[in-house]
Amino acid sequence: MSTEPLFSLRNRWFTRSVGATIVIFVISFVIGFIWLPSVQRDAQFQGVWNAICSAAGVPRSWYSSSEAPVTPTYTTSTVELTPSTVPPASAQSVGRGATLALQCTMCHGERGMSEANSPNLAGQYPSVIYKELHDFKTGARTNAIMSPMVVNLTDQDIRDLAAYYAYLPRPSAARVHEEVVVPEIVATGAPMRNIAPCASCHGGLDTKVGSPWLNGLPAAYIKAQLQAFASGARHNDISEQMRNVARNMTPDEIEAAANYYSASAK
Ligand code: HEC
Numbered sequence: 001m002s003t004e005p006l007f008s009l010r011n012r013w014f015t016r017s018v019g020a021t022i023v024i025f026v027i028s029f030v031i032g033f034i035w036l037p038s039v040q041r042d043a044q045f046q047g048v049w050n051a052i053c054s055a056a057g058v059p060r061s062w063y064s065s066s067e068a069p070v071t072p073t074y075t076t077s078t079v080e081l082t083p084s085t086v087p088p089a090s091a092q093s094v095g096r097g098a099t100l101a102l103q104c105t106m107c108h109g110e111r112g113m114s115e116a117n118s119p120n121l122a123g124q125y126p127s128v129i130y131k132e133l134h135d136f137k138t139g140a141r142t143n144a145i146m147s148p149m150v151v152n153l154t155d156q157d158i159r160d161l162a163a164y165y166a167y168l169p170r171p172s173a174a175r176v177h178e179e180v181v182v183p184e185i186v187a188t189g190a191p192m193r194n195i196a197p198c199a200s201c202h203g204g205l206d207t208k209v210g211s212p213w214l215n216g217l218p219a220a221y222i223k224a225q226l227q228a229f230a231s232g233a234r235h236n237d238i239s240e241q242m243r244n245v246a247r248n249m250t251p252d253e254i255e256a257a258a259n260y261y262s263a264s265a266k
Pocket residue numbers: 100101103104105106107108117118119121128129132133142143145146149161212
């Protein structure tokens with residue numbers, strides 16, 4: 001039996017195994033803490049030290065504090081929508097809204113059902129009308145026709161208009177033609193492209209506050225709005241909820257969704 005001590009630099013088994021362990025450690029460290037994190041394509045994320053901190057999960061700001069926070073180049077919506085932003089309206093409010101709405105009938109129809117390609121307002125959720133009118137007023141949503149219409153409306157006028165239109169009967173979710181099938185994009189969305197079913201926000205499966213009632217809207221209007229969200233021309237949706245959906249839709253899906261929602265039995 002050998003009398004050589006185990007933990008000795010002269011024991012070559014000892015030196016080789018410790019040496020191999022150290023080499024494996026250094027290689028894994030370089031791969032895991034420096035190489036892999038450095039492959040991230042983030043312009044702000046530079047330097048070996050940031051790479052190590054990020055891999056180790058150590059909080060460290062790699063944004064220099066002198067940099068101004070990123071702000072959008074356009075006006076964003078200032079409306080905060082909660083289920084209680086627009087509480088149930090009084091009968092007086094509906095009455096005042098009906099009078100104010102006389103200025104709107106030319107385009108939105110006498111009872112909120114548009115004959116032209118303007119959106120219907122009858123039965124629209126009051127929170128939606130409230131938000132859209134405020135967005136036109138602040139410039140978060142722009143439209144050559146609507147923007148001048150709202151300049152002189154006060155918050156109370158807007159609440160009254162929302163109360164009046166919400167009070168009118170909304171177009172039904174039933175279809176004119178029995179054979180209209182629900183397009184896949186409406187019923188199930190496109191999970192691989194991160195699109196939730198339209199019906200999960202817009203009614204059908206569930207409704208989310210601030211999501212308009214789409215049934216019965218003119219197909220041309222729906223299509224134009226989806227294209228505007230996709231291009232970013234319309235950008236008043238809070239947290240880009242609709243832009244994220246629309247920019248991942250194919251032209252065929254936009255067509256199918258517009259045709260489906262517009263085919264409501266009035
Ligand atoms: C001259 C025609 C015209 C008049 C008058 C008009 N609107 Fe509009 N309205 C439109 C058009 C067109 C749109 C769609 C704008 C777009 O494409 O972004 C619209 C959009 C809206 C929307 C957004 C609907 C949605 O589903 O997003 C609301 C709310 C609205 N109008 C309310 C009113 C009210 C209230 C009045 C009266 C004070 C009024 N409008 C007067 C043409 C008109």
